[in-house]
Amino acid sequence: MIRLADRKDCCGCGACAAVCPHDAIAMVPDGMGFRYPRVDMDRCVDCHLCEDTCSFADSAAEASGCKTALRCAPGPSRTSGSPHPLTWPRVATGFAPTASSAASASDTPVSGESANSRYARPDRASVIAEAIRFPELMDRSQSGGLAFALMRKAVRSGMVVYGAAIDDDFVVRHRRVETEEGLEPLRLSKYVQSECGQSIPRMVLADLKAGRRVLFTGTPCQCVGVGSLCRKYREGLLLADILCHGVPAPFVWRDYLAEQERRHGKKLTRVLFRDPSLGWHEHKEVLFFGDERVVGGEYTDLFYRHLMLRPSCTVCPYASVARVSDLTMADCWGVEKALPGFADDNRGCSLLLCNTPAGEAFSADFPGETVERRAVALEKVMQANFLAPSTPKDGADLFENTYIRRGYSVAERRCRRNAIRIRVRRWARKAGIKL
Numbered sequence: 001m002i003r004l005a006d007r008k009d010c011c012g013c014g015a016c017a018a019v020c021p022h023d024a025i026a027m028v029p030d031g032m033g034f035r036y037p038r039v040d041m042d043r044c045v046d047c048h049l050c051e052d053t054c055s056f057a058d059s060a061a062e063a064s065g066c067k068t069a070l071r072c073a074p075g076p077s078r079t080s081g082s083p084h085p086l087t088w089p090r091v092a093t094g095f096a097p098t099a100s101s102a103a104s105a106s107d108t109p110v111s112g113e114s115a116n117s118r119y120a121r122p123d124r125a126s127v128i129a130e131a132i133r134f135p136e137l138m139d140r141s142q143s144g145g146l147a148f149a150l151m152r153k154a155v156r157s158g159m160v161v162y163g164a165a166i167d168d169d170f171v172v173r174h175r176r177v178e179t180e181e182g183l184e185p186l187r188l189s190k191y192v193q194s195e196c197g198q199s200i201p202r203m204v205l206a207d208l209k210a211g212r213r214v215l216f217t218g219t220p221c222q223c224v225g226v227g228s229l230c231r232k233y234r235e236g237l238l239l240a241d242i243l244c245h246g247v248p249a250p251f252v253w254r255d256y257l258a259e260q261e262r263r264h265g266k267k268l269t270r271v272l273f274r275d276p277s278l279g280w281h282e283h284k285e286v287l288f289f290g291d292e293r294v295v296g297g298e299y300t301d302l303f304y305r306h307l308m309l310r311p312s313c314t315v316c317p318y319a320s321v322a323r324v325s326d327l328t329m330a331d332c333w334g335v336e337k338a339l340p341g342f343a344d345d346n347r348g349c350s351l352l353l354c355n356t357p358a359g360e361a362f363s364a365d366f367p368g369e370t371v372e373r374r375a376v377a378l379e380k381v382m383q384a385n386f387l388a389p390s391t392p393k394d395g396a397d398l399f400e401n402t403y404i405r406r407g408y409s410v411a412e413r414r415c416r417r418n419a420i421r422i423r424v425r426r427w428a429r430k431a432g433i434k435l
């Protein structure tokens with residue numbers, strides 16, 4: 001059965017709970033709201049299915065060597081057609097590769113049984129990078145509208161789509177969608193861990209077993225969890241992950257919103273983690289109290305200071321160019337320099353990585369959409385989380401301990417003061433001043 005030696009060993013994907021035939025595992029939140037498996041010993045028959053389905057700890061163990069190889073690798077692009085340095089075992093998918101991708105695909109299996117091969121990885125890894133934007137979708141998308149275009153194409157072709165939405169209680173949860181109208185809440189990034197529990201992976205499996213084709217969008221670890229559970233039905237499953245900086249704590253998000261309601265003396269009606277109307281480069285949460293619109297920044301600041309990330313995010317094995325999904329979606333930061341004149345208007349631009357022939361085939365065209373796309377060398381739009389996980393910060397323990405004992409406001413204030421103290425000390429050291 002699943003035994004976690006450290007909180008870092010679990011990303012909370014819920015695959016172990018979903019696979020358990022005796023419903024012996026519940027995904028239970030810790031003090032920050034991050035969910036972890038808890039085994040009911042009275043129900044468990046020690047069949048090891050849960051361990052066999054969990055890919056996270058194994059992936060973490062083998063990640064360092066893998067990432068070292070990739071750090072030295074040049075970023076391949078559609079134009080260069082250069083193969084990815086890693087090759088993975090071939091697994092058939094129901095999404096036909098195009099002629100060009102079939103020609104460049106490698107059939108060479110990885111030698112030996114790697115721990116990660118328990119998860120049915122995509123059939124090869126020749127990364128194609130593109131800067132892509134959908135001008136008509138960008139006003140209600142985080143970067144270039146890529147996620148919505150992919151999801152809409154999927155629904156229009158009869159697939160079931162899974163993605164993260166903000167529910168009425170402002171909790172972010174994954175949901176299942178079959179209609180175009182249903183896709184609207186899945187738009188925009190929600191910078192908090194989205195709840196999947198065991199039910200979402202099980203629903204994906206049920207859809208695949210029923211012969212439906214599925215597009216699952218989420219963090220790489222959620223994609224791995226679902227892929228691992230559904231490995232026997234991989235041909236019907238298309239995985240699209242986001243480049244992931246790490247996920248903040250759900251309870252901190254909840255308490256931040258409650259604090260804002262208290263400060264403003266009003267009920268929240270809507271929230272945006274980043275508001276496209278502020279411009280693509282602006283990262284601030286925006287809160288709506290009826291007609292009143294408040295631009296915040298406190299929550300985003302805690303996120304980027306890495307004070308409330310899930311512990312597994314600081315050792316994330318998927319922070320790599322060797323993607324675990326068929327497609328990867330990211331902000332195409334640096335596009336202004338990489339492709340001058342292509343997306344200089346601060347409205348947004350997505351980065352699309354086609355990691356498998358299935359991903360390439362699916363994203364080859366977007367019928368009915370206005371699309372602007374250009375091949376881009378990955379190294380020109382490289383981001384830190386393609387190379388390494390987000391670094392843990394000194395203040396994170398202080399924040400968590402204070403948050404759990406004293407609540408959100410005290411933790412936020414204490415960490416803000418701490419950050420100012422650290423900055424002043426650094427400045428004084430540089431200036432040669434003894435404090």
Ligand SMILES: Cc1cc2nc3c(=O)[nH]c(=O)nc-3n(C[C@H](O)[C@H](O)[C@H](O)COP(=O)(O)OP(=O)(O)OC[C@H]3O[C@@H](n4cnc5c(N)ncnc54)[C@H](O)[C@@H]3O)c2cc1C
Pocket residue numbers: 140141142143144145146147148162163164165172186187188189190191192193194217218219242243244245246247248329330331332333350351383385
């Ligand atoms: C926690 C988090 C961290 C991110 N870190 C980076 C980063 O470091 N660099 C970078 O370039 N991009 C990052 N992104 C991705 C980026 O914000 C955009 O989502 C991406 O560029 C796609 O933009 P879009 O305009 O195509 O679609 P959008 O409309 O923004 O994307 C919506 C899609 O993202 C999925 N999604 C939204 N929130 C979540 C969530 N909490 N958990 C799982 N899936 C979610 C939805 O299911 C949907 O498919 C991150 C996203 C999240 C949620």
Ligand code: SF4
Pocket residue numbers: 001002019020021022023024025039043044045046047048049050051
């Ligand atoms: S060992 Fe088997 S029965 Fe026990 S929790 Fe894991 S999957 Fe369930």
Ligand code: SF4
Pocket residue numbers: 002009010011012013014015016017036037053054055056057225
């Ligand atoms: S399968 Fe997912 S939720 Fe279960 S222990 Fe592994 S990482 Fe955690």
Ligand code: SF4
Pocket residue numbers: 011219220221222244245246247310312313314316317318319
């Ligand atoms: S960084 Fe993202 S993919 Fe990695 S463990 Fe955290 S949530 Fe999962």
